[in-house]
Amino acid sequence: MIVMTRRNWALRLSIVLNICVLLYVCAHFGSWQEEGTNWDTGGVAAPLVQNVFGSESIQINSSAKTAQEARATRVMGIERYEKKNIDTSTAGSEGGIKGVDATKILGKDDTIEGQVNDPLSPSSLNLKDIVACTDKSQEPRKMQRGDYWVLYNYVPMTISVKCWETLTYTTHADYTFLDNVEPLLERWRAPVSIAMHAPGYDFQTTVDSIKYLRNCGSELVSQLVTFHVYFSSKHVPNVVPPSKEVVNDSYNCTLGPPWANPQNKKMYKVEKNLLYPVNVGRNIARETAVTHYLLASDIELYPSPELPSKFLEMIRRRDQPALLTPNPKVFVLSIFEVDEKSLPPKNKTALQKMLKSGSAIPFHKKVCSACHNIPKSKEWQDAPETDGLHIFHAGKRTGTFVHWEPIFIGTNSDPSYDERLSWEGKSDKMTQGYELCVLDYDFLILDNAFLVHRPGIKSHKKDQKRDMITAKTNHFIKKIIVPELKVMFGKRTGCAV
Incomplete structure (x- = not known):
C-alpha cells in the first residue's frame, strides 16, 4: 500500500513538472523569435525598416535584399523606402521621380533600422492618417479667374509627391524677382509654387x-518649382505657346538671365x-499647392534650412x-533682415549672434515695426536654440498686435487674400488678418524656425505716387471691404483691419 501511494505521488509530481516545462517553453517562444530565431524558415529574422513618420514599415529579408534594393532616400524632408531600384529614366508615380536622375537630389543611400514603439505613444502616430488629405493633379490647364486668364501648372515640377509628405512654399512674382x-x-x-504676373510682352520675357x-541654373528648379x-484679359500676350513646348x-x-x-x-x-495684383498671385500659388501644408510667403523671404522635415x-x-486645442491654427515664422x-x-x-552684432534686425523695423511685431519676440530672440521644432507661444492678433501681418504655415482651409487689393496700395494682407482674428485662430509661433529677407536692410522711402494709391486703398478697405467682412464673418472684440 505504501509503494502504491509513493508511485501515485511520483506520477503526480511528474505531471506537474511536465506542465511547468510546457508553460516555460510557451512563455519564451515569442522572445526567442524576437531575438533572431526564424521558426518558419530557419533563417535570421528580417530587420524592420521604419518610415520616419511612422506611416509604413517594410519587412526585408536580409538574405535576399541588398542595401540598394531597400534604400532609404531623402528628398524635401521626406524619408522614402523603395523595395526596388529607382528607375531614373522614366516617369515616376506614387511619389516617385519623373524623368530626372534621382541620385542627384535624393542624397546618399541610407537605411534606418527602426524600433517597434508603443502604438499609443505620439512617436508611433501615422502622419499620412493625421493629415488625411487628397492628392492634386499637376496637369496644365487654362482658366478664367474674374478679369484674369490663368495658366495653371504652366510649367510643372518634375517630382511627384504625396500631399502629406512635405510642404509647399507658395509665392508670387514678376520676372524681375x-x-x-x-x-x-x-x-x-x-x-x-510660383504665380507669375505676365501681361502683354512681359509674357515672353x-x-x-x-x-x-x-x-x-540649379537642377532643383525643374525638379521642385511649378510656375x-x-x-x-485686357492685356493678353500676342502668343501663348502650349505648356509642353515651354517645358521641352x-x-x-x-x-544670361533675361x-x-x-x-x-x-x-x-x-x-x-x-498695378501689381499681388493677392491674385498669392491665391493662385496657394490653391495649386500639391501638399496639404503650405507656407504662403514672399519670394524674397528665405526660410531656415530643414524647415519642412522638422515641421x-x-x-x-x-x-x-x-496642437490639440479645438481652435483653428496657423504656424507663425519670425522674420528678420540682414545687411547687404x-x-x-x-x-x-x-x-542670435547677428542680432547682437547689429548685422540683423527684426523685419521692417525701420519701415513698419507694428506690422511684424510678433508676440513674445524679445523672449523668442533670447531663448536658446533646441533640437527639432516646437511651439514657442500661442498668440492672438489683438491688443498691441491688432495690425500684425504674420506669415505662417497653414492650409487652403485658411481665409484667402482679397484680390481687389494691390501691392502698391499696401495693407494687402490686413483683411485676411481680420478674418483670422474673427474666426478665433491661434497663432502658434515656432521656436527654431524663421524667415530672412534677401540681404539688404530696408528703410522708409518717400513715394508720393504710391502714397496716393495707399490712401485710396485704405479708404476702400474702410468703406467697402470691412463692412463686407463684418457681414460675412461677423465681429469679435479686439479684431480690426
Whole structure:
C-alpha cells in the first residue's frame, strides 16, 4: 500500500513538472523569435525598416535584399523606402521621380533600422492618417479667374509627391524677382509654387526667364518649382505657346538671365501703368499647392534650412498641448533682415549672434515695426536654440498686435487674400488678418524656425505716387471691404483691419 501511494505521488509530481516545462517553453517562444530565431524558415529574422513618420514599415529579408534594393532616400524632408531600384529614366508615380536622375537630389543611400514603439505613444502616430488629405493633379490647364486668364501648372515640377509628405512654399512674382528662386530653393529644398504676373510682352520675357532657370541654373528648379502664369484679359500676350513646348524647349545659356538684360528693363506693366495684383498671385500659388501644408510667403523671404522635415515631424509627434486645442491654427515664422554684406543665417544660434552684432534686425523695423511685431519676440530672440521644432507661444492678433501681418504655415482651409487689393496700395494682407482674428485662430509661433529677407536692410522711402494709391486703398478697405467682412464673418472684440 505504501509503494502504491509513493508511485501515485511520483506520477503526480511528474505531471506537474511536465506542465511547468510546457508553460516555460510557451512563455519564451515569442522572445526567442524576437531575438533572431526564424521558426518558419530557419533563417535570421528580417530587420524592420521604419518610415520616419511612422506611416509604413517594410519587412526585408536580409538574405535576399541588398542595401540598394531597400534604400532609404531623402528628398524635401521626406524619408522614402523603395523595395526596388529607382528607375531614373522614366516617369515616376506614387511619389516617385519623373524623368530626372534621382541620385542627384535624393542624397546618399541610407537605411534606418527602426524600433517597434508603443502604438499609443505620439512617436508611433501615422502622419499620412493625421493629415488625411487628397492628392492634386499637376496637369496644365487654362482658366478664367474674374478679369484674369490663368495658366495653371504652366510649367510643372518634375517630382511627384504625396500631399502629406512635405510642404509647399507658395509665392508670387514678376520676372524681375526670379533671381531669388535659387537661393530660396537651396534653403527650402521642397516644392515651390510660383504665380507669375505676365501681361502683354512681359509674357515672353517671363517664359524666357523660366527656361533660363530650368536649363541654365540649379537642377532643383525643374525638379521642385511649378510656375503658373496670369494676366488681365485686357492685356493678353500676342502668343501663348502650349505648356509642353515651354517645358521641352531649350535656352541659350550664354545670353544670361533675361531679367538682367537691359532690353527687358522697360516692362509692359510699367509702360501701361498697371498695378501689381499681388493677392491674385498669392491665391493662385496657394490653391495649386500639391501638399496639404503650405507656407504662403514672399519670394524674397528665405526660410531656415530643414524647415519642412522638422515641421512635419512636429505635426506627427502631436506631443504639445497647443496642437490639440479645438481652435483653428496657423504656424507663425519670425522674420528678420540682414545687411547687404551678410549671408542669411542657417540656424537660430547664428541669427542670435547677428542680432547682437547689429548685422540683423527684426523685419521692417525701420519701415513698419507694428506690422511684424510678433508676440513674445524679445523672449523668442533670447531663448536658446533646441533640437527639432516646437511651439514657442500661442498668440492672438489683438491688443498691441491688432495690425500684425504674420506669415505662417497653414492650409487652403485658411481665409484667402482679397484680390481687389494691390501691392502698391499696401495693407494687402490686413483683411485676411481680420478674418483670422474673427474666426478665433491661434497663432502658434515656432521656436527654431524663421524667415530672412534677401540681404539688404530696408528703410522708409518717400513715394508720393504710391502714397496716393495707399490712401485710396485704405479708404476702400474702410468703406467697402470691412463692412463686407463684418457681414460675412461677423465681429469679435479686439479684431480690426
